[in-house]
Amino acid sequence: MIQLTSKVGGSTEENLGNLNHLNNFSKIDANYALALSNAENNSLELPQQxxxxxxxxxxxxxxxxxxxxxxxxxxxxxxxxxxxxxxxxxxxxxxxxxxxxxxxxxxxxxxxxxxxxxxxxxxxxxxxxxxxxxxxxxxxxxxxxxxxxxxxxxxxxxxxxxxxxxxxxxxxxxxxxxxxxxxxxxxxxxxxxxxxxxxxxxxxxxxxxxxxxxxxxxxLDHAEQVLFSIARSIESRDPNTGDHCERLAKLGKAFGEYLNLSRNQIRDLMWGGYLHDIGKVGIPDSVLLKKGKLTPEEWNIMRQHVLIGEKICQPLRSMQGVIPIIRHHHERWDGSGYPDGLIGENIPYLAQVFQIIDIYDALTSERPYKLAFSPEEALAVMQEETAKGWRNPQLMQQFEEFIRNSKQQ
Structure with a gap:
């Protein structure tokens, strides 16, 4: 999920959130959590009993x-x-x-x-x-x-x-x-x-x-594939986002390379593209599928998806670099985000990077309720939000340079 623009009134998240609903699974097999736990326990070579x-x-x-x-x-x-x-x-x-x-x-x-x-x-x-x-x-x-x-x-x-x-x-x-x-x-x-x-x-x-x-x-490989399968299922049931996750993975790889991130950091950014909203599997249909504006109580429920996603991925050590992205990609530079209200550099760096590419993709993609913004329009909106204190100014400047350089190639 994302936090968009003053041009359409309120935060991006509130404007897109009411329409960007994913159909959750009615029930998660209890064996799923056990499978993840067992895969991790095996790697620690716990006693068979x-x-x-x-x-x-x-x-x-x-x-x-x-x-x-x-x-x-x-x-x-x-x-x-x-x-x-x-x-x-x-x-x-x-x-x-x-x-x-x-x-x-x-x-x-x-x-x-x-x-x-x-x-x-x-x-x-x-x-x-x-x-x-x-x-x-x-x-x-x-x-x-x-x-x-x-x-x-x-x-x-x-x-x-x-x-x-x-x-x-x-x-x-x-x-x-x-x-x-x-x-x-x-x-x-x-x-x-x-x-x-x-x-x-x-x-x-x-x-x-x-x-x-x-x-x-x-x-471990099979457990990871279970997570990605769930994430793809969530995306496929949302008529609004299209190939949002795939685009985020590609954009994360390109921007990560531009920032000279390590191979593991780039991998975590790409995995974050698929898994950042996996916690929506635990949000009730009455909230996820509501067509009207969400009430404050319903928004509180919706915001739990980052915590649910963190719990789903926690058993796998291979996901430890992705978990900060899942939990903190709705934090804001000035501390007005959620779930922890982190301020400035207290927000994990990869979560800051991911949030910027998430917002940019939402702005530049066509949705049933809006046309796609041009790159220039999207960057202008994001600079407005940065001026409000929502984004890391230095990182936003790097992203703008990255987009402009990409257009020239």
Whole structure:
């Protein structure tokens, strides 16, 4: 939400707020809050009894894990019962993809990992590995460096550049003293290295550690996607704002780069574009959907959306840089904003930056109740509000220079 202009009477927020209503969800599944909390608790590695997960199902292993070593055969059949753990993992046995053009090397790794309870998949070339990763979605890849066609470096680079496979850990298999391969592996994104011949204890420890980390990362990634899905759902139900969130993310990136902000700060600004009004999910329909002017009591309810949004995002550590934007993007430089009435530099800097781009986008966008202002008109309105004491004068000047420079490019 935003605080607009004296030209249309009162604050921007009050003029747009009555019309800029979002349809809230009638009910939030109680499991949503639990999922966010559990994802964060997992990253802290709390005891299992403190995590309210329920695991069922039978773990499967390699269908035919019989591996011949000369005249001897090693049979590794894993048949854990329902709800049991295999190698410390619940529900399903992690999938390990072994990529090596030498059958004997694959056979050794297959035998060792099958004995540890993993489901093992094999690939004899880089191109086959790429196909299997797409089809099977393994939890970890044990990747030989030297292979005909696509070598290990190329396979790793392709997978790490793809957003759908970048979280899969990759362990490079190298010669004992192959320093050059290890350096190249680090450059293309390898997560770890193992030397031949395999040490069973070392192999098991490295695989287990990386698979656990991958699953924790996925939990956090999924929780973040839940938040963004809710935010997009809120926006899609509002006929007034169009692609407001998408525009804010792009404008936040561009202005953040202009201000020479750090990569993480720019990311937080972009995420703030999507999540700043997520708290409206908790505002009653009678307030959000009211067509007339809101009463003072209803405005008090509406203003709770920043606090609700903060609580929704609080469980995730990855959102800690976004939370100040969510809570404080309605504060004013002179202390007349909400929810805390912060004054001047007490307002978090990213919240100040975000508020300016939020207001500018609202002014320059067409709404059912107004035409889009030109950039010059929008900047004039914002300068009027700055003169009233609502904005950071220095930041407003930087934003005006940014807009004028952008127009000239």
């Amino acid at each position: 403190d995590l309210n997960f329920k695991h069922t199902g039978t773990l499967s292993c390699r269908s035919n894990p019989c591996v011949n070593f000369g005249d001897e055969a090693l049979e590794a059949k894993i048949q854990p019962g329902k709800g049991s753990k295999v190698n410390g993992f619940d529900s399903d046995a992690p999938k390990i993809l072994i990529v090596d053009d030498h059958a004997a090397s694959r056979m050794t790794a297959v035998a060792l990992l099958a004995m540890e309870g993993y489901e093992v998949i094999e690939a004899d070339s880089g191109s086959t590995a790429i196909e299997l990763v797409t089809q099977k979605q393994p939890d970890l890849i044990l990747l030989d460096v030297m292979m005909p066609g696509l070598d290990g470096f190329e396979v790793c680079q392709l997978l790490k550049q793809d957003e759908h496979t970048r979280l899969i850990p990759i362990i490079f298999v190298t010669a004992l003293n192959d320093r050059r391969s290890r350096i190249r592996g680090i450059e293309v994104g390898a997560d770890d290295f193992l030397s031949k011949p395999f040490d069973r204890v070392e192999l098991a420890a490295r695989v287990k550690s990386l698979v656990r980390q991958k699953r924790l990362n996925e939990d």
